[in-house]
Each structure stands twice: as structure tokens, then as C-alpha cells.
Amino acid sequence: MKVADNFALTAVSVVDGHGGPPVDDQAVIVRDGRIDAVLPMAQYRRADDVQELALDGHYVMPGLIDAHVHLSGGRAQIDDQEIGVIAEPKLMRAVRSVYEAQQLLKRGVTAARDVSWNGLYLKRLFFEQQIPGPKVIACGPGLTRTGGHADLHQFTHDYVQENGVWGIMADGRDEVIKSVRMLLREGADAIKVFASGGDNWPHDRNHDVHYSFEELQACVEEAHRQKGTIVMCHAENREAINMAVDAGCDTIEHGEDIDEELAAKMARNGTILVPTLQLIVNWYRDFVPVGDAVQPKPRPDAFLYRDLYDSHDEAFGEQYSSQAVQSFQTAKAMGVKIALGSDTVYEPLTKYGEYSALEFRALVEYGMTTSEAITAATKTSSEAVGMSHLIGTVEPGKLADLLVLRQDPTQDPMVLYNADNIYLTFCDGKLTVQDGIFAW
Ligand SMILES: [Zn+2]
Known part of the structure; x- marks a missing residue:
């Protein structure tokens, strides 16, 4: 899979790192390596310079x-x-x-x-x-x-x-x-x-x-x-x-x-x-x-x-x-x-x-x-690790170090334990691992 510098993960559930339950039906927009916006799909508007990755049923959380x-x-x-x-x-x-x-x-x-x-x-x-x-x-x-x-x-x-x-x-x-x-x-x-x-x-x-x-x-x-x-x-x-x-x-x-x-x-x-x-x-x-x-x-x-x-x-x-x-x-x-x-x-x-x-x-x-x-x-x-201003949560302004998961990680610790559930891994907004294989 090729992912552009600017992209949107759409129709995902977001686990932002703050401890709350997953928030369903969200769009996570990334521009030039950083999270630009996290918003409900109802407010999401497609942009010409943003590649859309439709990920219905998937979960997005911080790396x-x-x-x-x-x-x-x-x-x-x-x-x-x-x-x-x-x-x-x-x-x-x-x-x-x-x-x-x-x-x-x-x-x-x-x-x-x-x-x-x-x-x-x-x-x-x-x-x-x-x-x-x-x-x-x-x-x-x-x-x-x-x-x-x-x-x-x-x-x-x-x-x-x-x-x-x-x-x-x-x-x-x-x-x-x-x-x-x-x-x-x-x-x-x-x-x-x-x-x-x-x-x-x-x-x-x-x-x-x-x-x-x-x-x-x-x-x-x-x-x-x-x-x-x-x-x-x-x-x-x-x-x-x-x-x-x-x-x-x-x-x-x-x-x-x-x-x-x-x-x-x-x-x-x-x-x-x-x-x-x-x-x-x-x-x-x-x-x-x-x-x-x-x-x-x-x-x-x-x-x-x-x-x-x-x-x-x-x-x-x-x-x-x-x-x-x-x-x-x-x-x-x-x-x-x-x-x-x-x-x-x-x-x-x-x-x-x-x-x-x-x-x-x-x-x-x-x-x-x-x-x-x-x-x-x-x-x-x-x-x-002294990096909370840059990483650790899914929030606008943070670096896009993100995981896209196939199952809800908040339901069972085995979801994250089992690497098969990690579909995509982004580092600084760059797709880096896809299903356990390096993407570049
Ligand atoms: Zn030690």
C-alpha cells in the first residue's frame, strides 16, 4: 500500500490514549507527519490533497x-x-x-x-x-x-x-x-x-x-x-x-x-x-x-x-x-x-x-x-520519556505515530498482545509496517 504525505483514516473508532472508551465513526487527518484533525465523520469533508483510507471497523490508537x-x-x-x-x-x-x-x-x-x-x-x-x-x-x-x-x-x-x-x-x-x-x-x-x-x-x-x-x-x-x-x-x-x-x-x-x-x-x-x-x-x-x-x-x-x-x-x-x-x-x-x-x-x-x-x-x-x-x-x-508534547495521544498537533487495529484494544489485553491485530503502523505519518512487514 502507498500512502501520501497527507491522508485521512476514515470511519474509524479512536482510542486516544486518555483512557476513555473508543469514539466511533471518526476521521483522523494527518498532514506532513502530524495529526491535523480528529473529527466525527459527519463533519469530515474530502480534500483534493488528502488521500482517503476507508477503514470501517478499524481502531486507531497511539503507537x-x-x-x-x-x-x-x-x-x-x-x-x-x-x-x-x-x-x-x-x-x-x-x-x-x-x-x-x-x-x-x-x-x-x-x-x-x-x-x-x-x-x-x-x-x-x-x-x-x-x-x-x-x-x-x-x-x-x-x-x-x-x-x-x-x-x-x-x-x-x-x-x-x-x-x-x-x-x-x-x-x-x-x-x-x-x-x-x-x-x-x-x-x-x-x-x-x-x-x-x-x-x-x-x-x-x-x-x-x-x-x-x-x-x-x-x-x-x-x-x-x-x-x-x-x-x-x-x-x-x-x-x-x-x-x-x-x-x-x-x-x-x-x-x-x-x-x-x-x-x-x-x-x-x-x-x-x-x-x-x-x-x-x-x-x-x-x-x-x-x-x-x-x-x-x-x-x-x-x-x-x-x-x-x-x-x-x-x-x-x-x-x-x-x-x-x-x-x-x-x-x-x-x-x-x-x-x-x-x-x-x-x-x-x-x-x-x-x-x-x-x-x-x-x-x-x-x-x-x-x-x-x-x-x-x-x-x-x-x-x-519526556516526549508528551509530541507523542502518546491521538490529538491534533501530535506526531502521527499511530496504530490501526483490526479489533477493539480496550476490550481484551490479548488484542494488543496478538500482533496479527496490528494492521498498519505509522511513524511520523509515514506508513512503516503493514501486517508485520516493513512497508518501505
Ligand atoms: Zn533495565
Whole structure:
């Protein structure tokens, strides 16, 4: 199908991203990449310079926005999860990340906030429009302390600093400020900081706080000095989440330790939660084996003797999962804004595109209505990535990042989960995917 620069999607039902039911019998008019008008068919008038696409029975909604991905280009199994992703040459990983970004787009994800070196350059590649890709809102690598969650400790410090995927090490106020400035110089749209551990290896513990309040505050102040820069903060325990909120971080990633008091503060401050539920709830099922599933590692991790004999049994894993669900539900009940972020990190464990769809389904499974999950994945995610003035809703003036669906996405989360229902995907008003095949 060929679609002109100016076109109208007619007789469609519009799901605008604000959370209401579909509005039937509408026309969505796009001119030069932007939504020009959304109006009832009764008011629609055909114009000579506008191509008409009659789409009776179809639904139009904003493109999905995944607020947390790692286009890392790595391939790994559970046994060597972090080793696998940085042992390959950087160029191999960079090339593979193009495929990863394109897989997102094929599942209706028209924009994604990325934490990896690759994102800084994928962003430019797709903007050139020589090959199709989503908008990559780039963080570059996240700031991690030496020995922090994104420091892949199985390799030497220098090797990780040079070849790391997701993190650069910065310690103390001065290095944090310097790193933020360096990333902004490379074109980072947002800054990621790892405030707590994340259980990638035995001494990277969820319950440890990794940055001081002073370091976090320096990071946020420096990032916000360049107006519009969002700070996303990995925080997995109450102390780290609370500190991140007080330091002014814009979004909390994972955040599986939120009680009512903390949720109330987040709601007051407008701090957005990106719960990455699919990953967190399944962490001890799919990623870090517990109980009988624990196998000897091919090479020993650095470990803490005092923790060595604490075995994580299945009950521990299930307790962690239910705490994550509880934290999400508390945040939701207290009115915290919640965005969709899949934390797709490497294949084959998390498949690009599919994992975003799984996160959408998880938001509904653990407590959102399907309409609420659509708002999370569009409007709220656009706020989480600092792009709500451009994308996230079907409204005049916004960029025409649009999905045309065969079924009503508000009725059942499986409609969006099932890629067969995505008929057309427009990026900046350009038909980019038709039935899972790139259109240019
Ligand atoms: Zn992540």
C-alpha cells in the first residue's frame, strides 16, 4: 500500500490514549507527519490533497511507547547472563541492536527509551530514515557505582568501562557530574542511574543502596540543568526508592518495595513508576534460578562468604514476586502514575517486541483495566520519556505515530498482545509496517 504525505483514516473508532472508551465513526487527518484533525465523520469533508483510507471497523490508537528497554545486542543464557553480553565485539552488538529495535516496531512500539551505548546511535540511524525503526529516546549507558548493578564484575574494571553495555562507572559527586555531561554531549535524551543493587550476581543485592543521596542529587541536578532531560532511576528497595524520589528522579524503575506512605509521596511529586512487572514477577522463575534449579556455574562468581550458605528456595522466589505485585498495586491505588517498560534486555530470555507485549498483558493481569494499560503504554509512557508534547495521544498537533487495529484494544489485553491485530503502523505519518512487514 502507498500512502501520501497527507491522508485521512476514515470511519474509524479512536482510542486516544486518555483512557476513555473508543469514539466511533471518526476521521483522523494527518498532514506532513502530524495529526491535523480528529473529527466525527459527519463533519469530515474530502480534500483534493488528502488521500482517503476507508477503514470501517478499524481502531486507531497511539503507537506504543516502551519506557525501558536495553538494545544491547547481546545474546546470553541464564548461566552466563552478563558474561554473554559483553564478551562479543562491540560492533557485533551494535549491528544486532538494529534488529532488536526493528522487532519492537513490528509489535507496535513506535518509541522506546533505551539504556545502552547503542541507543545513542540507533536514534540517529532511524532519524535518517534509510531503514525503518522506532524513535529511540536514548539514555546511553546508565551511571553505576564501581561494583554496582551495571558493573559487570566478572571482567576487569578497565574492560567493563571500555566495553560495557548498559553502564559506566561513576563514583562521587564530581565523576557523576562529569559522566552526565559526557552523556549529554553524546546526545542523551535522558539519564539512567542505578541507585540500588539488582541481583545479577551474589554481591549485587537488591536490598543494598548503591549511591549516596549526595551523588543522586548531583546526577539529577546536572541532568535537569539541560531542560527537559528525564532521570530514570533503578531502585529496588524502599530506602533507594525514597532517596531517588527525594533527589528528584522523574521515574522509578522496578520499585518493588513501595508502601502507602512512599506511594503518597510519589503521587504528590508526580514521580512515575515503571514497574517492569513481567521481568520482576518472573525474576526468580526465568532469570536467577532458585531451589533445585540452581546449577553450578561454569566459572565462580565473586561472592560474600557470609551469604554463601543462604540458599534461595522456591518460597523465597515466590515471596519476591508477590511483594512486587503488592508494591505495584499499592502504587496504583494511591494514584501514582504508572508507565509501561518491559526491560527487554537480551535474547533469548526476553525477545524484543514480544516482551513489550508481555508487559502490557502483565499490567492487566496484576490489576489495571485494559484501558488503563493502554494509557500507561501511550500517554503516561510519553511523559516518562519526556516526549508528551509530541507523542502518546491521538490529538491534533501530535506526531502521527499511530496504530490501526483490526479489533477493539480496550476490550481484551490479548488484542494488543496478538500482533496479527496490528494492521498498519505509522511513524511520523509515514506508513512503516503493514501486517508485520516493513512497508518501505
Ligand atoms: Zn533495565
